[in-house]
Amino acid sequence: MTIQFSLPYRTAWGQRLAVCGAGPALGDWQAAAASLMNYDEVAGRWYLDVELPAGLLSYKYVLLAADGAPTWEARANRTLVLAGPAQRLLLADYWHAPAVPENELFTAAFTKALFRRPAAGAPVKAAKGKKKPGPPAPAGAGPPPGSVVLRLANPRVAPHLGLCVLGSDPALGAWDNRQCLVLSDADYPTWAATVQLQNPGEDCVYKYAIWDAAAGHALDMEGGENRIIPATGDAAAVRVFNDEDYRQATAWRGAGVALPVFAMRSESGLGVGEFADLKLLTDWAVQTGLQLVQVLPINDTVATHTWVDSYPYAAISVYALHPQFLHLEGIAPLKSKKDAAELARLKQELNAKDFVDYEPVMAAKWKFLRLLYQQEKKAFLADADYRQFLAEQGPWLAPYAAFSALRDRFGTADFTQWPAGFRTPPDLGALTAETAADYDDFGLFFFLQFHLDKQLRDAVAYARSRGVVLKGDLPIGIYRHSVEAWTQPELFHMDQQAGAPPDDFSTTGQNWRFPTYNWPRMAEDGYAWWQQRLGHLGRYFDALRIDHILGFFRIWEMPADSVEGLLGHFSPALPLHRHEIEQRLGWFDYGRLCEPYIRWHVLEAIFGQEAQGVFEEYLDDAGYGTCRFKAGLGTQRALETYVQGKIATEPQHADYFNWLLPNLYQLVNEVLFVPAATADFYHPRITLNKTWSFRGLDGDEARRRLYDDIYVDFFFHRHEEFWRQQGLTKLPAVRYATDLLICGEDLGMVPASVPGVMKQLGILGLNIQRMPATPGLEFSHPYDAPYLSVVTTSSHDMSTLRSWWQENRVATQRYFETLLGHWREVAPYYCEPWVVREIVVQHLQSPAMWAILPLQDYLGMDGHLRRADPAAEQINVPSNPAHFWKYRLHLPLEELVDAVGFNEPLRALVQDSGRG
Structure with a gap:
């Protein structure tokens, strides 16, 4: 089949466009071997004719500089099935420019959750009295000669609606909104249909519109000029129009809530939040019109079996999930009445506490987990789902199980203190084999991770089904005594420590005691370690916060003999x-x-x-x-x-x-x-x-x-271009490893090049009113936040609004007058509910794509629901290295879901702000 690629694009002197993709004719994804296009000055388009075999066509356009340096277009690879009787295919494409806000609508947050199709590819109801054109032809059939294939990439369509085309040709309904061409969502977020125009020798003008199948007519036609299907003299060719940019009047904006999983409280918990509680928080988000739930890291941090392990940013595995989030009853009921009675008693005792009492909670989890493992072991090992999980996750699961069992056997996670034969990993397959006499030492951790994964994915599926995005958190570092440090030490500088320079959180800097990354070594295999890590997070999340994204530009590094960060x-x-x-x-x-x-x-x-x-x-x-x-x-x-x-x-x-x-x-x-x-x-x-x-x-x-x-x-000044190149070298491997919506925590001493690199890669920044990016500015205004950003009132490292209000009365008064507009009024001594409401509204009205606020700050608007002591709302105190991460929501999520008097007014605020 002869394919003609066609693309309108205005290049600068010395630049060339090329098509690069699968197969030798398109360079096998090597930019240097891509097929160069030719320029038609009259049409203002670049084009390329090439013979390609039938099958799946996968390609992208690449812009080559005068020196051959490639710039790839944005978004995922383009795909098209080449099949059917037609011998010539004319492709009309548009360049996917980077740094365009609409690109982020193609991420999982939108395609898998917010605008998730209820049944992708299901038949779409046709207009009354008109035969609905079929979807794009399946592989092996292909569109007939002379047909037109209309394809529009547009994820922003409500799940109960569809897309259609109205146009001047009778085959497109002759502008009758009940006789339009209805598109299929089989390849969502691309919509498509194949049609034979009745007047192919004439120019056909058309537009896309929203299709309401229930009403049987089109509505909300896109704005702007009409699109054109030019008249053709080639009756044998199939023309494919890969259209872009459904013209909507406003940019999409959403709102969300942030709460760590461990802080969630439910009636079914065991003194700590569990993955099952995500369903309750999802229900509350739906009640209030919020579209996103953000959590802190959820990886296993069990290194010492003490409260020190409550710190969520020191994971012993970048893949394994934390045992504290396991819902024991979700595995199976305990068969022993005595054990079941003890679990019920402990549940009542630990749930009554005002905080997460980490050590007793974990002692209970481990005790009953071991009982359940022995009780369910036979059925577990024979479970086909477990066998599939083991086959898929084995590369990280076996090292994790070995590490965890050896940690407990030798009494420390510091593998440098283990017996000589275990300081570097032995044959892990043999060590963890089911036939080994001590298999149960390792089998417990296979069992644990299988059920954690199952429960979390169940919560993920539930959230997506309700149109709610789950946003995870990627720690910038790894723990010194972790599986990765044990199995892949060459990827890290184990003799160095990572941290942060002095800031508002700590005047002596922060020392996280994590080893720093050996970036040159990681680059040797194209940052495969990062791509695998991000790919695994995509199993659970649709959006991701990258903790301390500045670390991809440069990290604050300290020698091993430093305790503080100043040296x-x-x-x-x-x-x-x-x-x-x-x-x-x-x-x-x-x-x-x-x-x-x-x-x-x-x-x-x-x-x-x-x-x-x-x-x-x-x-x-x-x-x-x-x-x-x-x-x-x-x-x-x-x-x-x-x-x-x-x-x-x-x-x-x-x-x-x-x-x-x-x-x-x-x-x-x-x-x-x-x-x-x-x-x-x-x-x-x-x-x-x-x-x-x-x-x-x-x-x-x-x-x-x-x-x-x-x-x-x-x-x-000295490092700006140097650090910009560092970010552009490392971050793409993370950004494009998955389809997650990526947000970066870009606070602190931010190099001037960072915002530009993040914008170029479509990574959202973070705006906190009390930590403005502009030097010399005391407070930023949410109205000044760029679209590709997240605005929030507080982070987990800061006091909440109510607590901050009482920290500095002079600053509070200035904020009250200048940011809230209460000129020459005396600020209330406490942050009253109406004050919190004004601040929340101010953030919701921001032009930023997302406003994601801590649940504590939302609750601050209600004098009855909010916690009595605002100081008890803070999650972390960065200046205290011995901080105990114990914050817990003071009311059950079941009660919050039923709090109509709070939920309905909040829903109204969200709707009035235009979010959702």
């Missing part, structure tokens, strides 16, 4: 050579610039009357009025170990040592430059102008400005 540096980066520093400052002295600046006046300022004692125990006199740490105490990790030993031997002085330790860390941080990995290269220390060392520099203000100039250039 870190961005990686990758372009450090300064000592000669460059010397040239710009006029001098370079390693001891003065790179070693801790410790003087007696500094000790007195930090330690007060304890200064002498601190000096005697921790420091030595280095001469000339300077001090240095004693041997073996020069790093924060060494100090941590030493002081923790003191606490163990002198517990009665624990308060003193807990006060002392961060002040000792401060001394270690007293440097102006941090040595890079390469000799004679250095990074300016973050916030160096806040150090005693900076204040102690000789010279006048002009000399200090030299340091400021280096600092500003280094952190805000």
